[in-house]
Amino acid sequence: MSTSISKDVVTKMADLARLQLTNEELTEATKNLEGIFAHFSAIQGIDTANVPTSDDASGLTNVMRADESHSQELASHDELLDQAPQTKNGQVQVKAVFTK
Amino acid sequence: MSLPQTIAAAKKSLDAGEVSAVELTKQALAQTGKWEQKIHAFVEVLEEEVLAQAKESDKRRKQGRVGVLEGIPIAVKDNICTTEGHTRAASKMLENFRSPYDATVVTKLKKEGAVIIGKANCDEFAMGASTEYSAYGPTKNPWDTSRVPGGSSGGSAAAVASGEVLAALGTDTGGSSRHPASFCGVVGMRPTYGRVSRFGAIAYGSSLDQICPITRTVEDAALMLSVMAGQDRRDATTSSTPVEAYHESLSTNMKGVRIGVPKEFFGEGIDPAVATIIHQALKTFEEQGAVLQEISLPLTPLGVPVYYLLAKAEGSTNLARYDSLRFGKQELAAASLIDRYKEARGQGFGPEVKRTILMGTYALSAGYADAWYKQAAKVRTLIRREYEAAFKEVDIIAGPTTIETAFKIGSKTGDPLQMYLTDALVVLQPLAGIPAISVPAGFVNNLPVGLQLAAPHFEEQRLFAAAHTYEQQHNFWQKFPEFTAAN
Numbered sequence: 067m068s069t070s071i072s073k074d075v076v077t078k079m080a081d082l083a084r085l086q087l088t089n090e091e092l093t094e095a096t097k098n099l100e101g102i103f104a105h106f107s108a109i110q111g112i113d114t115a116n117v118p119t120s121d122d123a124s125g126l127t128n129v130m131r132a133d134e135s136h137s138q139e140l141a142s143h144d145e146l147l148d149q150a151p152q153t154k155n156g157q158v159q160v161k162a163v164f165t166k
Numbered sequence: 167m168s169l170p171q172t173i174a175a176a177k178k179s180l181d182a183g184e185v186s187a188v189e190l191t192k193q194a195l196a197q198t199g200k201w202e203q204k205i206h207a208f209v210e211v212l213e214e215e216v217l218a219q220a221k222e223s224d225k226r227r228k229q230g231r232v233g234v235l236e237g238i239p240i241a242v243k244d245n246i247c248t249t250e251g252h253t254r255a256a257s258k259m260l261e262n263f264r265s266p267y268d269a270t271v272v273t274k275l276k277k278e279g280a281v282i283i284g285k286a287n288c289d290e291f292a293m294g295a296s297t298e299y300s301a302y303g304p305t306k307n308p309w310d311t312s313r314v315p316g317g318s319s320g321g322s323a324a325a326v327a328s329g330e331v332l333a334a335l336g337t338d339t340g341g342s343s344r345h346p347a348s349f350c351g352v353v354g355m356r357p358t359y360g361r362v363s364r365f366g367a368i369a370y371g372s373s374l375d376q377i378c379p380i381t382r383t384v385e386d387a388a389l390m391l392s393v394m395a396g397q398d399r400r401d402a403t404t405s406s407t408p409v410e411a412y413h414e415s416l417s418t419n420m421k422g423v424r425i426g427v428p429k430e431f432f433g434e435g436i437d438p439a440v441a442t443i444i445h446q447a448l449k450t451f452e453e454q455g456a457v458l459q460e461i462s463l464p465l466t467p468l469g470v471p472v473y474y475l476l477a478k479a480e481g482s483t484n485l486a487r488y489d490s491l492r493f494g495k496q497e498l499a500a501a502s503l504i505d506r507y508k509e510a511r512g513q514g515f516g517p518e519v520k521r522t523i524l525m526g527t528y529a530l531s532a533g534y535a536d537a538w539y540k541q542a543a544k545v546r547t548l549i550r551r552e553y554e555a556a557f558k559e560v561d562i563i564a565g566p567t568t569i570e571t572a573f574k575i576g577s578k579t580g581d582p583l584q585m586y587l588t589d590a591l592v593v594l595q596p597l598a599g600i601p602a603i604s605v606p607a608g609f610v611n612n613l614p615v616g617l618q619l620a621a622p623h624f625e626e627q628r629l630f631a632a633a634h635t636y637e638q639q640h641n642f643w644q645k646f647p648e649f650t651a652a653n
Contacts, residue, residue, distance in 0.1 A: 085523050102583050102586070106475060106538070117544045118547055141266035151262075161506055
């Protein structure tokens, strides 16, 4: 099958993924992805009718766990806040999500 | 006195009182000081912190509290969280990040007395096969500094190969510990998925990531894994399968052990000189009574497409959290929130990480997900079945770790597909979820070649025993790269 990679598609992917690309990066990425996905299209010829996807690698199943608090175990509130680029009144300060 | 060559030897010297943890650490720091200008295996050397840890270790020893790794200096790959130093995953995005907690493996190693000498260089977010994609500059191969150390755990492997440290932690999503181990002539061991907690390892492909020991000998890798392995409440994919003292029962009788040799592992693309070395290594097993059996794993050529489609899809999802709010540069020109995301990610990520985001987003996006992501996840099932069937016929699967020896710096960065194809023989085991080990098997033009062995799920002991038996037949691990003015 055709890989349908084009500059427009790559631009759309970059936009969906919130990734700024320069013009050179866009040209380079389009060229590279065309080649990569052309090679990857080898998987299209494999008959996978009735084959399940392998979403889980461990073979484990879900278990219920006691509802216990472990909040102070790894790091304190202050230690965690200390990681944020900006804080205000004991909270992480970020750029406003909603504008007036 | 020079640094002991292995953890086992260092433990003996420490136990006999011939050397203290502080002395051992100072020797490691001296070796690091010598080699770093040539190979750049570390993003950060934690001289002060490690000496303080070594002092504490000596104190504990005096009090009779001696852990399994008491006083042993190790390196930790930069994508594994440590409270000492930074944890940057070799990315500009995490330039200022210091982890407030240790990864579970780091906690376990510290509890047994290990001291952390520094953060080892790697490809940015572990995405790469040469360590050239580190935002802090490439690591060089100590055997030939014009060549790459492999990747993505290239700093970890180079640090062990040059004798800067006795052991290092790497990670392996699709070969990132075994590939550089092969290129650098050291042991790299990928455990069964779920054997070691991934808590505190910065995620790349969550259904594939494992933390791995990189050491000089199989015995040391077995010792490290026996400390690292086990169920962890903080990683729901860890298994309750009991952990063995892998290093305590390494002697094995190879008589009658069935070793499967997939013919596809010697197919197109493999360097004939590498193939010759591996055939010699396999003969060693035969001489010890093992039975070599040619097998076929026809899906082998699809390993790279399936692995990269899944890893990049999972990687692009995991990278969504780097949004300039919690991590990354704050001084941005853009005004709107969305434009700030775009700018921060455009500036903070390097070329392979950007490629991951684009490839993964494409493989997962509406209209393309069935053809790419889902089809890859189904073929993964078929690859897993292929291995399950093979292990009904044989006990171990053996072949080369890499199709070639270490390549020249800059020779593949212009062609990402060629970079992916260097992983051809190391992506299959993670897809199947099985353990695998790379052990030094000889040299081609003074560049190391790795022999790769794989076993069924949770058969780490079988793997270590066979690899150890092989290692006993030669002395490749005792050969160190020469430090000369020329290299």
